[in-house]
Amino acid sequence: MTQAPVHSRPAPATAERIVGKPIDRVDGRAKTTGAARYSAEYPYPDIAHAALVHATVSRGRIAGIDAAAASAVPGVLAVITHLNAPAMKPPPPVSMMNLSSLASGTTVNYLNTDEVHWDGQPVAVVVAETLEAAQRAASLVEVTYETLPATFDFAAEEKNAKPQKSDLVQSGGATKGDAEAALAAAPVSVDLRFTTPPHNHNALEPHATTAAWDGDRVTVYDGAQNMYWVRDNLALKFGIPAANVRVISPYVGGAFGGKTMVWAGTILTVLAARVTARPVRLMLTREGVYRTVGGRTPSTQRVALGAEADGRLTALVHTSVTRLGRVGGGPEQVTSQSRHLYDAENILVQQNLVKLDLLPNTVMRAPGESIGTFALESAIDELAGELGMDPIALRMRNEPERNPIDGKRFAHRMLREAYARGAERFGWSERTPEPGSMRDGRWLVGMGVASAYHPSWQFAANVTVRLSADGTVVVRCGFHEMGMGGATAQAQIAADALGVPFEAVRVEYGDTALPTGPGAGGSGQTASIAASLVSACDKLKRSVLALARRSGDSPLRGQRMTGVEARDGGLYRTGRPGLGETYAAILTRAGRDSVEARVGSDTRVGAIAGQVRFMSKLMLDRRRWVKAASGAQFCEVRVDPDTGEVRVSRWVGVFDVGTVINAKTTAGQLRGGIVMGVGMALSEETLVDPRNGRIMNPSLAEYHVPVHADIPSIDVSWLDEPDPTMPLGLIGVGEVSITGAAAAIANAVHHATGRRVRDLPITLDRLL
């Protein structure tokens, strides 16, 4: 396909649907040519550069700071520490009516306290004329500490975990029947313990912020997954109205959850700009990202399954321990999928938490289900082995009609179809069940499957759509583009809704000056905007029709919306080809340059009303339905019998993600999740030294994400059946494909070698 020019004239009219097509991303050219500007690339003639100084103890108080040598470095403008930093407000208390209160990555009031809560916490910011001077000076700041007793060894502290309390949105545990008793009575059972290590996101673009004050207004360029959270958080911290903060974030170089919360770097850049009265840029080093931006919690999990000899599940137990920081972090929904995937008679799920003196955890691609499916789907495979059953057959035997834990209805459920299609594409029937029975030359070959599962989410989104007399359309919504193709997808939706060519639509996003968009999280952004965009387009068409129907000259005179459809760049009477008018004709006749429609209000009152409306709809929806994306993951691995090296050689993933808006970007999202799943399975691990809580591999050389050579060609496909309860029937594709991936690999490794690895990552030493 060739790149569609964004600003070209409307192409010849066409009634063909654009949603679903594999259209190139509208920002692809800017990104591949380097024209796209990221947060660290905004030029100001008088820009100053910042660098952070990190604590090197896990808990304590700063006893002294000697900034003399740092201040003496030529070009240094300021060394800001808790001794001289202006006061900022602490983060707000968490409230579900103000989701931005969830935004603080930690509760620490940076540089307003002498307390240290984790190894890596920023304890000073150096601002200088050049990046080199700032970094050099940062290394010369001498900090001494009074250390306090601290706990940071997850493996040792796990036993002190406490049950997670349930709240409005998340439930820490649930039961149906008596799962432990059923487990004890089951003729066939497994009772297994799994561990997963901490992970970091490792987006290609490290977190970066450029901030410039103008009086008591500040403009902030910040790679963010939720600019509005950044805006509100900064407004609160600096005691200015939210309207005085503008956050601009059109390009984000990957995020995976790491740019959802507001972390120290963003706040301290704005602080540094205020202190020095200069525009300031802070681009975290890779190490800086590891030390100041949370990652995925480690986990230990127990999965116990009891079954009848025919495979019918009588008991399902899934419990987990994950960690929080003492100063923030959230529970991971590790047992989420275990409430929905299998029709077990008795179920017990419970998540437990332990607080440690470490950088708080944060969300990372499919928080909960990514590591939760590893344990559950490995255990199902083990049970299939105990039963002597095919692992797909075991899953199908226990495929539920209604949500197992509470009997709610599924909005949409197509796992059977996904497995059937996947088994055929993959060639599952060629698998010989006996572990170690397949070979290719000297390689041991194994095949594994696992289910993918990720709940679907929808958030509030304000949108405006403007149609101009020249037939072009501008969609405005402050959403986030981290590489998923958001602008392209929304342009496709608008083009179909208004019956205009894709090229006629321009989408503006990535700026808090725009109507308030949703955060990019929970794979919910596309669906959230789509809902509002479609109603905005409906409103717009009604306004245009109102112009036409009043005109005696119009073939649409007296028509109602029910008898009219949008196509060929205008409105036409349904089933009466040729009877209608282009938008251009209607607007020109009415003497209008443009017509605009809006959904949602950005006034203070409007925003609160919108939030209440949205939360109550969400609650209602969740009481009624269980909504999720799901899929079947198939993989083939090769294991070197001499060295235990594992190579993934083939992958087939079939997903139920509802309506697919763009076949190309969807495939990219699904493949990307699988690649990340391969990393999780085989190589990724953040090394936290259990002796002092310090991260020891904060670099891409030593934290092993998969490289090209680790990734085979990946066959992804989808069932393309709309979810009737979601906008346009779309479910969201950003996270589902990392789920199940690690289990599919672990299951394939077991099939190849007879070795069951229950501790990630599956490094070669576990197979020797």
Next chain:
Amino acid sequence: MKAFSYVSATDVAAALRAISTEPNAKFLGGGTNLVDLMREEIEQPDTIIDITRLPLSGIEELPGGGVRIGAMVRNSHLAAHRLIRTRYPMLSQAVLTGASAQLRNMATVGGNLLQRTRCLYFYDGAAACNKREPGRGCDAIGGFTRNHAILGASEACVATHPSDMCVALAALDATVVAESVRGVRRIPMTEFHVLPGETPDIETTLAADELVTAVELPDLPVAATSAYRKVRDRASYAFALVSVAAALETSGGAVSAVRLALGGVAAKPWRAYQAEQVLLGAPATDETFERAADAELAPAVAQSQNAFKIELARRAIVATLRRLLTEGSAA
């Protein structure tokens, strides 16, 4: 990074003069290791002497049948050179398993010889490290030691030398040619790097003012049947957990010539003399290969997290020799 001054040398004499007169100076090759370490402030030279313009970028045959490799030859050029690929395949393979294509395009032979350990605690200024600060202690011991030594370590330091190229050079009995204002010196590759002992800050026998000008490979027919096997935590772009450079020749079913060296196991590329002794003249069988590996690894000592490397090294040795026997030099 600490501020430094930069000079560029265009001939060897000028480079040698500069290094002997400038205090606290360092040569700059491709910079792929030195500049990283300067950013981390682990290296803090006051002067950088850029030697990439020196006329030391040739690979040529020596009269006696060996090959001379200039110290400025880029890693990718070395790996691709016909003489290296045909006469010393293990060297070509070893270089190609190192780093990434971009890094190999920059990295020089001289710089590769002198690259420093990848010990996580060496790289972390907040950790105690005897190599960085003699006498301060070693935080690696009892910590993350997956990449650490199983042979030749000391109580002061358990780090490994990370180079792949050097493992092949050790197996091939290469010679490092070094020059200073005092004259030219030839150092056998196996004596170029040293074990840590009490002084892990001393890593090689090269003097601070000596410039590596070349590496010479002897005429070594057995090297034509040789291979490099690197075992690591992902398929590419990771340092060796264990690597094996091996050359093998058999006659009448017995080993008639052999060269063997290990990487990722010690502070120097580990020439496996014990194993070679067992192999030479013995029947070329798995049983012999296993005995040879056991002999070499008998003194191996594990750190807290790397006991698996002893077994891994054993298996990698046997597998590499077996493959050489059955498939020749195919990588």
